[in-house]
Structure formats: structure tokens, C-alpha cells
Amino acid sequence: MEQLLxxxxxxxxxxxxxxxxxxxxxLIFGLMSVVNFAHGExxxxxxxxxxxxxxxxxxxxxxxxxxxxxxxxxxxxxxxRALLRPLRGHSIDTIMLVxxxxxxxxxxxxxxxxxxVARSIPHPFPTAPLTLGPLNIAPLRLFVVLxxxxxxxxxxLLIQKTRLGTAMRATFQDRDTAALMGVPIGRIHTITxxxxxxxxxxxxxxxxxxxxxxxxMGDLASLKAFSVVILGxxxxxxxxxxxxxxxGVAEELGAxxxxxxxxxAVGFVAIILVLxxxxxxxxxxxxxxx
Amino acid sequence: xxxxxxxxxxxxxVVLALxxxxxxxxxxxxxxxxxxxxxxxxxxxxGNYVRMGAEIARDWINARGGVNGRRVELVIEDNKSDxxxxxxxxxxxxxxxxxxxxxxxxxxxxxxxxxxxxxxxxVPMVVETSSAASVTKRGNPWVFRISPPSEMEALGLEQxxxxxxxxxxxxxxxxxxxxxxxxxxxxxxxxxxxxQVGAAEFMEQAATDMNAQLTKIKQTxxxxxxxxxxxxxxxxxxxxxxxxRLARKIITTGGSSSPTQLIKQAGAAAEGSxxxxxxMPWFPEAMPDGRLARAFVDEWTKRGNPxxxxxxxxxxxxxxATIVEAVRLAGRDEPKAIQEAxxxxxxxxxxxxxxxxxxxxxxxxxxxxxxxxFIVQVRDGKVALPDFxxx
Numbered sequence: 001m002e003q004l005l006x007x008x009x010x011x012x013x014x015x016x017x018x019x020x021x022x023x024x025x026x027l028i029f030g031l032m033s034v035v036n037f038a039h040g041e042x043x044x045x046x047x048x049x050x051x052x053x054x055x056x057x058x059x060x061x062x063x064x065x066x067x068x069x070x071x072x073x074x075x076x077x078x079x080x081r082a083l084l085r086p087l088r089g090h091s092i093d094t095i096m097l098v099x100x101x102x103x104x105x106x107x108x109x110x111x112x113x114x115x116x117v118a119r120s121i122p123h124p125f126p127t128a129p130l131t132l133g134p135l136n137i138a139p140l141r142l143f144v145v146l147x148x149x150x151x152x153x154x155x156x157l158l159i160q161k162t163r164l165g166t167a168m169r170a171t172f173q174d175r176d177t178a179a180l181m182g183v184p185i186g187r188i189h190t191i192t193x194x195x196x197x198x199x200x201x202x203x204x205x206x207x208x209x210x211x212x213x214x215x216x217m218g219d220l221a222s223l224k225a226f227s228v229v230i231l232g233x234x235x236x237x238x239x240x241x242x243x244x245x246x247x248g249v250a251e252e253l254g255a256x257x258x259x260x261x262x263x264x265a266v267g268f269v270a271i272i273l274v275l276x277x278x279x280x281x282x283x284x285x286x287x288x289x290x
Numbered sequence: 291x292x293x294x295x296x297x298x299x300x301x302x303x304v305v306l307a308l309x310x311x312x313x314x315x316x317x318x319x320x321x322x323x324x325x326x327x328x329x330x331x332x333x334x335x336x337g338n339y340v341r342m343g344a345e346i347a348r349d350w351i352n353a354r355g356g357v358n359g360r361r362v363e364l365v366i367e368d369n370k371s372d373x374x375x376x377x378x379x380x381x382x383x384x385x386x387x388x389x390x391x392x393x394x395x396x397x398x399x400x401x402x403x404x405x406x407x408x409x410x411x412x413v414p415m416v417v418e419t420s421s422a423a424s425v426t427k428r429g430n431p432w433v434f435r436i437s438p439p440s441e442m443e444a445l446g447l448e449q450x451x452x453x454x455x456x457x458x459x460x461x462x463x464x465x466x467x468x469x470x471x472x473x474x475x476x477x478x479x480x481x482x483x484x485x486q487v488g489a490a491e492f493m494e495q496a497a498t499d500m501n502a503q504l505t506k507i508k509q510t511x512x513x514x515x516x517x518x519x520x521x522x523x524x525x526x527x528x529x530x531x532x533x534x535r536l537a538r539k540i541i542t543t544g545g546s547s548s549p550t551q552l553i554k555q556a557g558a559a560a561e562g563s564x565x566x567x568x569x570m571p572w573f574p575e576a577m578p579d580g581r582l583a584r585a586f587v588d589e590w591t592k593r594g595n596p597x598x599x600x601x602x603x604x605x606x607x608x609x610x611a612t613i614v615e616a617v618r619l620a621g622r623d624e625p626k627a628i629q630e631a632x633x634x635x636x637x638x639x640x641x642x643x644x645x646x647x648x649x650x651x652x653x654x655x656x657x658x659x660x661x662x663x664f665i666v667q668v669r670d671g672k673v674a675l676p677d678f679x680x681x
């Protein structure tokens with residue numbers, strides 16, 4: 001029982017970060033129909049930006065987090081303006097290939113700039129865990145999961161409650177009509193891509209100190225983000241959040257009770273089942289299908 | 291325009307085709323040695339350190355006038371920490387670069403994936419890091435290993451089991467040929483010594499969150515955790531073990547733990563942990579050839595290479611030195627001649643004496659050297675010899 005509780009706590013903490021990765025990706029796909037293979041690289045960028053801000057510039061932790069978010073947003077906006085805008089209207093395959101190129105270019109640039117050796121990102125939290133009866137959780141992880149929840153909440157507010165969010169949703173539903181109604185589609189796309197990338201960078205800056213920062217760290221993050229998005233349904237924000245938590249818990253329980261060697265397989269089996277029985281995602285509403 | 295471009299290209303091609311022929315006539319070119327290492331991907335740090343060590347060996351040999359009057363040149367390929375890439379890197383080195391011998395390919399899974407190419411083309415490879423028993427048991431006569439297989443490592447630890455106070459052990463290993471082989475080897479040795487063996491858990495090579503495995507291991511009530519993976523994951527396991535209040539003696543196997551890097555990156559979480567290593571750069575004088583070891587550490591530091599890489603870097607030196615010694619004995623740089631000469635190699639590298647004995651199925655034996663094995667402990671934020679080894 002104690003073990004089960006600890007597994008659940010671990011799974012939820014892990015799932016919260018998967019969710020943060022997933023919502024950025026799902027937003028970009030949902031609004032722009034761009035399959036962003038470089039998503040994981042923005043995650044890596046966030047981790048290294050946080051490292052530079054903390055270890056070199058000596059900024060406090062929260063400022064470093066903001067710096068990473070800014071770096072992600074900036075590079076995301078740049079990427080959209082320089083590469084995606086000229087290709088708008090091209091087939092999804094062309095754009096996918098371009099994003100694969102961005103992924104490879106960014107990862108190798110990171111390798112060139114930082115070298116292959118993993119870096120440990122300093123953080124101000126005590127390393128001794130908080131203990132609640134039989135449960136242990138590190139203060140840093142608690143901070144990460146709470147910040148992730150706050151960021152997810154902010155993203156939801158932005159999309160549901162602001163004028164910008166309304167314009168984003170209008171673009172998602174029907175781009176041509178939205179354009180006719182005076183929504184500046186170009187700007188909405190730039191903002192969406194920057195926002196999604198900023199969320200990935202935030203995830204990187206949050207998880208970098210929990211794990212380690214290294215150039216290929218984004219590959220695993222990308223994989224998890226895509227899994228989460230498929231679980232939750234493409235373009236579905238709430239679905240990505242729940243999908244993230246679900247994937248985290250499923251992996252944790254699979255590793256704990258089935259076999260740790262097949263940890264990643266558990267997540268993928270879940271995805272195959274979802275694709276077989278609910279191809280639009282677990283949490284797809286009827287109007288999103290098709 | 292196009293015509294001129296084509297004719298220029300043709301001229302360039304003809305010139306290029308003539309160049310090497312002209313070169314051969316004047317003086318023999320350098321002796322090429324292929325190197326396959328993980329220079330990117332999850333275990334990139336280790337691969338880059340091995341490369342740095344290999345470059346030191348190359349420069350030392352060339353400074354002494356090369357071998358058989360010819361310079362040594364390294365042709366380095368990245369296997370991206372991926373077995374598939376290791377196989378294609380081997381093929382590229384053999385077919386395109388025509389190297390007569392290779393050193394590689396760090397991880398056991400990568401080495402095993404590259405091995406069929408050696409047999410296909412008949413080119414020997416000196417294996418500098420891989421620990422899985424299968425590397426020398428598959429009947430591939432082109433494989434010569436200077437790193438210890440897990441069984442040899444376990445045997446090296448056997449004498450210290452009581453002194454370490456191991457009564458009930460658990461395992462956590464990377465889910466590769468290396469990790470799986472290590473659990474078998476150390477598990478067998480411990481059972482023979484009457485030690486209880488509890489959980490055997492695995493993690494993917496790129497995995498970063500090991501809380502599930504640690505939560506499970508915590509339930510077994512063991513006193514020691516044998517940890518087999520590269521330094522990046524060891525760092526994460528130590529940190530997450532601390533977060534989970536996992537009170538265990540930790541012993542890492544495989545020699546890729548880089549205790550100095552652990553102290554830097556895992557901090558207090560590394561305190562007290564034991565590490566099996568094959569080079570002790572903290573006290574080079576204690577190595578079989580103290581002078582060589584000291585010179586290697588000095589050269590490494592002089593180049594500005596990170597100190598924490600030395601426990602991997604020496605492998606690169608010893609691997610290249612082994613191949614060059616075989617070339618010297620063979621008197622020429624042909625794959626078959628080098629393979630035959632490797633059996634006659636006998637010299638002392640940074641790790642200690644290197645000399646190959648036959649291993650694997652009769653008639654198709656691979657070469658296996660018997661490397662020196664050491665155990666160190668992290669104490670007060672420094673690397674030290676464990677108490678039971680002190681005089």
C-alpha cells in the first residue's frame with residue numbers, strides 16, 4: 001500500500017511535467033497544423049538557458065526560469081517567421097520535413113555549443129526530501145509540479161478568457177473565416193508558435209535541475225510529448241493535461257508492478273490501445289473529430 | 291555554363307584520382323586507425339573522453355617518430371550511442387577509409403552490433419570499454435578486448451564482499467547487453483558467496499526518472515545496491531535515491547562511473563558510494579606503471595581535458611597503443627597481419643599489462659586481456675581508497 005502510494009505520487013509528479021510538454025505541442029499542432037519535431041529541442045534550449053542564467057549570470061532561480069521562457073519564446077517566434085511563414089499553405093509533409101531539419105540543426109548546434117558532457121543545473125532547494133508518513137517527495141519536484149500546474153492554468157486562461165485566445169481558437173476552427181473577420185492570422189501563428197515553444201522551454205528549465213542537461217535530452221522529451229498529445233487528442237488542451245498525468249502514472253505503475261525493463265513499452269501499449277479504440281484521443285469531444 | 295561546370299568537375303576528379311597514387315610513390319602515407327565512439331547521444335561524455343585519450347596516444351607515438359617510420363592517423367566515427375549507427379560506422383571505416391584496424395565501440399550493444407562487420411570484411415577491432423561476456427564468447431576471431439568482462443570484474447570484487455558488509459544485494463542496471471550481463475555476473479558471484487539477491491531492475495539508456503525502480507528496490511530491505519550504467523544515469527540514481535531516502539551502500543560496476551564527476555554533479559548524494567574503476571588518476575603512482583600513469587594524467591591536464599574524464603580517457607590511450615604495438619610487431623598495416631600480431635602483443639598500458647588470451651568457442655577464439663581492477667570510495671567529497679584497502 002505504501003509502495004502503491006509512493007508510485008502514484010511519483011507518477012503524478014512525472015505526469016505533470018509530461019503534461020506541460022504536451023500542451024505546447026498540442027497547441028502548435030491544433031492551431032497551425034504543424035507537426036513540431038523540434039519541440040524537444042526547445043525543451044533542451046530552456047534547460048541550457050536556465051543553466052547559463054544560473055551558473056554564469058548568477059540570476060536567482062525564478063529569474064532564470066523566466067529567462068528560459070523568454071529564450072524559448074524568442075527563438076520560437078524567430079523560427080516561425082523565418083521558416084514556417086513562407087511555407088504556410090504548403091502540405092503538412094513539407095512542413096514536417098522542415099521541422100525535422102530544425103530538430104537536427106538545433107540538436108547539433110547545442111552539441112557544438114555545450115559539448116556532449118551532461119551539466120548539472122544548480123537549484124536553491126534542499127536535497128533532503130519532505131516526508132509525509134511513508135511518502136517522500138523532493139522539494140524541487142514539488143516546486144516543479146506546482147509551477148507546471150500554474151503554467152498549464154495560465155495557458156488555459158489565456159486561450160479561454162482573453163481576446164487573443166478567442167482569436168487563436170477562431171483560427172483553429174476555421175482559418176479562412178477568421179481571416180475574413182479581421183483576425184491577423186500571421187501574427188496569431190507567430191504568437192502560438194512562440195507560446196508553445198516557451199512552454200517547452202519552461203519544462204526544460206524546470207526539469208533540467210531535476211535531471212541533467214545534455215544535448216540529446218530533447219529526444220526523450222519529444223517522444224513523451226507526442227505520446228501525450230496522441231493520448232489526449234491532437235489540439236486538445238485538457239486532453240493533453242490529462243494525457244500527461246495518465247502517461248506518468250501508467251509508466252510508473254508499469255515499471256513498479258510489471259517490469260522496469262519495459263517501462264516505456266507500457267506507455268506505448270496504452271497509446272496503441274487508445275489509437276485502436278479512440279483514434280481521436282481519449283478525451284476527444286465529438287466536434288473535434290474530422 | 292553548365293558545360294564548363296561539368297568539365298571543371300571532371301578535371302578535379304582526374305586530379306583527385308591521380309593524387310594518392312603520386313603520394314604513394316614518394317612516401318608511405320600515415321597508418322590509419324579507425325575509432326568508433328559515442329560522441330553524441332546519452333553516453334556522449336564517455337565517448338568523447340575515450341577519444342581524447344586516443345588522441346594523446348596518437349600524439350605521443352607520432353612524437354616518438356611514429357611506428358615503422360610512419361605517422362599514425364586516427365579516423366574517428368560517431369556511433370551516436372546507437373548500436374545501428376555503430377554497425378554502419380564500422381562499415382564506413384572499413385570500406386571508405388580502408389582502415390586496417392579499429393578501436394571501439396564503447397557500449398557492449400554497440401560493439402556487438404559492429405562485430406559482424408569485422409568478420410565480413412576481416413578487420414580486427416580492439417574493444418576498449420565493453421563489459422558484456424558475449425563480446426568475446428560469440429566466436430569472432432577479429433575481436434580483442436582490453437576491458438574486463440563483468441565476470442572478471444565480479445571475480446575482482448569477490449575478495450572484498452565480507453569487508454564491504456554485503457548481506458543482501460539489489461541490482462539496478464541499464465537495459466543493454468552490458469547491464470543485463472553485469473547483473474548475471476555479479477548475481478552469480480554473490481550467490482556463491484552466500485549473499486542474498488533481491489530485486490533486479492532495469493532502466494532504458496536514455497531514461498531520466500528512476501523513481502519507480504527505486505521505490506521497488508526500497509521494499510526489499512537489502513543493504514547494498516549494485517548499480518551498472520554510465521555516469522549520467524548514476525548521477526540521476528544517486529540524486530533520486532537521496533530524494534527517496536534510500537539508505538543503501540551503493541557499488542557501481544563497469545568502470546564508467548567517473549567518481550570525480552559524481553562528486554561534482556551529485557554532491558552529497560555521492561558520499562560513501564563505492565566504485566569499481568580500471569584507472570585511479572587520483573593516485574597514479576599506485577598503478578602498475580606509475581610513471582606512465584602519472585605522465586598520462588599530466589598530459590591530460592595540460593591539454594585542458596576535464597579531470598573527471600580520466601577514468602574513461604585511459605581506455606582510448608590503451609586501445610590505440612595496443613593497435614600500434616600490433617602494427618609494429620606485424621611490420622605492416624594489413625588487417626590480417628595486425629590480427630595475427632595482436633596475439634603477440636605484450637606491453638604495459640595505463641591500466642596495466644596487456645596480453646591476450648583465447649576466449650570463446652574453439653577455433654574461432656577472440657582475444658581477452660586481463661586488466662587490473664580497483665575499488666575506490668567517495669569520502670568527504672573526495673575519492674579515496676576504502677578503509678579495508680589501507681595499510
